[in-house]
Each structure stands twice: as structure tokens, then as C-alpha cells.
Amino acid sequence: MATSYKDLGLANSKDLFAKAVAGGYAVPAYNFNNLEQMQAILQACVETKSPVILQVSSGARKYANATLLRNMAKGAVEYVKELGYEIPIVLHLDHGDTFEICKDCIDNGFSSVMIDGSHHSYEENVALTKKVVDYAHKHGVTVEGELGVLAGVEDDVVAEESTYTRPEEVEDFVKRTGVDSLAISIGTSHGAHKFKPEQCTKNEDGVLVPPPLKFEILEEIEKRIPGFPIVLHGSSSVPIEHVETINKNGGAIDAAIGIPEDQLRKAAKSAVCKINIDSDGRLAMTAAIRKVMAEKPDEFDPRKYLGPARDSLKELYKHKNEKVLGSAEKA
Ligand code: G3H
Ligand code: 13P
Ligand code: ZN
Numbered sequence: 001m002a003t004s005y006k007d008l009g010l011a012n013s014k015d016l017f018a019k020a021v022a023g024g025y026a027v028p029a030y031n032f033n034n035l036e037q038m039q040a041i042l043q044a045c046v047e048t049k050s051p052v053i054l055q056v057s058s059g060a061r062k063y064a065n066a067t068l069l070r071n072m073a074k075g076a077v078e079y080v081k082e083l084g085y086e087i088p089i090v091l092h093l094d095h096g097d098t099f100e101i102c103k104d105c106i107d108n109g110f111s112s113v114m115i116d117g118s119h120h121s122y123e124e125n126v127a128l129t130k131k132v133v134d135y136a137h138k139h140g141v142t143v144e145g146e147l148g149v150l151a152g153v154e155d156d157v158v159a160e161e162s163t164y165t166r167p168e169e170v171e172d173f174v175k176r177t178g179v180d181s182l183a184i185s186i187g188t189s190h191g192a193h194k195f196k197p198e199q200c201t202k203n204e205d206g207v208l209v210p211p212p213l214k215f216e217i218l219e220e221i222e223k224r225i226p227g228f229p230i231v232l233h234g235s236s237s238v239p240i241e242h243v244e245t246i247n248k249n250g251g252a253i254d255a256a257i258g259i260p261e262d263q264l265r266k267a268a269k270s271a272v273c274k275i276n277i278d279s280d281g282r283l284a285m286t287a288a289i290r291k292v293m294a295e296k297p298d299e300f301d302p303r304k305y306l307g308p309a310r311d312s313l314k315e316l317y318k319h320k321n322e323k324v325l326g327s328a329e330k331a
Contacts, residue, residue: 002108003070003108003109004109005091005109005110005140005141006140007109008073008074008077008091008109009074009077009078009089010073010077010089010111011088011089011090012090012112012140012142013027013053013090013092013112013144013180013181013229013274014180015088016051016053016088016273017180017181017229017274018229019330020051020273020327020330021227021273023330024268024269024326025325025327026232026267026272026274026275026325026326026327027050027051027052027053027273027274027275027325027327028052028053028275028277028320028321028325028327029055029092029231029274029276030052030053030054030277030278030281030317031055031056031060031094031277031281032054032055032056033060033063034064036285037285037310037313038054038076039310039314040281040310040314040317041054041313041317042076042079042080042083042089043314044313044317045080045317045321045331046080046083046084046085046087047314047318048328049085049328049329050087050321050325050329050330050331051087051089051090051327051330052089052090053090053092053112053274054073054076054089054090054091054092055092055094055276055278056069056091056093056094056105056110057093057095058093058094058095058096058097058101061093066104066108073089073091076089077089085331090111090112091109091110091112092110092111092112092113092114093105093112093113093114094114094276095114096113096114096116096132097116097117097119099115099131099135102132102135102136102143103132103135106135106141111140111141112141112143113132113136113141113142113143113144114143114144114145114183115128115129115132115143115144116146117129117145117146118146118148118149118150118183118185125146125147126173129145129173129177129179130176133145133177134178137178142180143179143180143181144180144182144183144231144274145173145177145181146182146184146185146231146233147166147170147182147183147184147185148162148164148165148166149162149185150185150190150233151189151190162187163185164186164187164214165186165217165221167217167220167221167223167224168224170221170225171224174228180229181228181231181274182221182225182228182229182230183230183232183233184217184221184231186213186214186215187211187212187213187214188213188232188233188234188259189234190233190234190278190279191234191279192238192243192256192258192279192282192283193255194210194236194238194258194259195210195211195257196255196257197255197257199211207240208257209260210259210260212263213259213263213267215266215267218230218267218270218271218272221271222270226271227271229273229274230271230273230274231274231275231276232264232274232275233276234259234276235259235275235277236259236277236278236280236283237259237260237264237280237324238257238258238279238280238283239258239280239283239284239316242283242284242286243287245287245290246290248294249287249291249293250293250294251286251290253283256283258280261323264324265324265326268324275325277320280316281313281316284309284312284313284315285309285310285312285313286309287312288305288308288309288311288312288313289305289306289308289309292304
């Protein structure tokens, strides 16, 4: 039996994006795979009164089990009420790559799906995206499409090179597919190694500053589809303090460079209304866990290291909502 997201008390992304575009902020899309990540996301978003997109990749779906995930999302709706402030919650499939996985998510309580046809030819991308939109819209589910390719790893797909979105394609794509939002490629990429050190310049404090995002492409896209919701993937900033903590406590993460927060702040003020962040959460959790492991080698209660990891994640998300995305107080 199919489960509609409406029965779980979830929201689709339509109103959230309309408000975000008009209000000059972006809704956070945080990936999760487990309980502690979900607790941290919900606590942070309730405390900052931010709408939230709980984002699940197909890898996360395999890892956590689809039935458990659906029930966790249902629990999330009740949990935020318990925390004292009802924020809108979207359950979103991240980087769906086939019609079948999108359909399965739509039939199992997701309120939003991404169909990532960006690795196909333009015409194949249009056809696949339209097929998903036709099915999703019958069920009130919103759909994110993608034009342009981000470098980095998305589940089983590795792209060596990014291909920026071609502004001349966006109007046709949006019209022919009927998508509700569009992910674009303007210089972000997935993972913790978004730039090579030799691509960066050093500021006066010796900090490596990567090349700016291609805001001229974003502006051109906005001109062609004014007010249309735009999505930025690969938007982790790779906080230096977490990388240092990991490396001080037995880790070996080399030359990790992310998107500077001021670049994301600037993007969030435009038609970019959804910003995807996963790697920063992974780094924050790993740093906290490594620290406990190094400082308390006799500790073996998972709550004693997953608890601090959850606290650190929550701080990270509150910071993003308040200082980077501008979504605090918007729920
Ligand atoms: O875009 C990719 C997300 O960071 C999800 O990563 O496929 O390893 O769960 P994952
Ligand atoms: P990061 O790897 O930069 O966190 O990007 C996550 C993402 O885009 C998920 O779809
Ligand atoms: Zn992504």
C-alpha cells in the first residue's frame, strides 16, 4: 500500500521555495543517514525556527532501510511538535537517477524528489525528468531537475570535470519538463576537496581562497527564468577547525577546501532557494568522534561519542541557518 507524504504530516517544497525566493534566503537541505544526524538537524532547525529539507540519497536509503526512513520522517513531524515549534519538513530524495527510484520514494512518503538526469544527453534528460514530473505531480510531490554537471562523487557516479549550466538551455528545460526547481552547476562540487590548492590564492592571514562561483551564469539564468527556484549542490564550506581536529586525532585529510561562506550567503540572497550540505556534517561528526576516541581510549559506550558528535552537528547547522543561508526565523 502506498503512503502519501500528506499522511505523514510532511510538506512539499512549493510554498517553501516561493517564500525563500521572495525573502532572499535559502532553505537548508541536510543529508541524513541515522538517528543522531536527524536529531541534530531537527533540534537546530526548531531552535532557529528554520524550515528544513531532510535529504536522503539512494545510498542512505540502502543504508538506513526505506521503511525505517519513512517512519523516522513521520517521527520527525511529531518530534518537532514535542520540541515546541512546528517547522515545515520536506522529505527529499537526493540525486535520484532513475524513474523507478523516484516512483518508489513518491509511493513511500517522500514529498519531494530529485531526478538527476544531468549525466544524460539534453534530450534524454528532458524525457526522463518529464516522466518523473508527470508521476510526481499526480501525487502532489515536487521535483528538482538538474542541468550542468558538478565534479565529484554522487553515489556511484564520479565526474572528473564539471560542466557549467548553459543558461540558453534553462527556459526550454523548465518549460518542457514542468520541474519545480532546478539544480545548476556554477563552480560548486561534491565532497571535501572542491578545489586544488594551486587553484586558490592566499589571503593576508595565509588562508587559501578558492576562485569565486560563476555568479555571471547565475545572473544569466535568473534573467531567463525570473523568480524560478534554483538549487545549489556541493555547498559545504569544509570548516578548517573540524579538519584540524580530525588530523590532530589520528585522521589524515589532506588539502580539503570548500565553498567560502560569503559566497553561499551571496547565492542565498538570489533565486537560489535550496542549498545542499552533507560533507560539513560528516566532518563535524568525525572530528567529535575522533576527539573522544583519542582523549578517552577506555570509552566504549556509543552514546559517549555519538552524543558529542550530535552536539557538534547541531551547532554547525544552527550556524548555517543563522549566518549563511539566512533561513533562521523564516518558519
Ligand atoms: O551528493 C551526494 C550526497 O553527499 C550524498 O552522498 O551518496 O554518499 O550518501 P552519499
Ligand atoms: P557537499 O558534499 O558539498 O556537502 O554537497 C552535498 C550535496 O550536494 C548533496 O546533494
Ligand atoms: Zn548533490
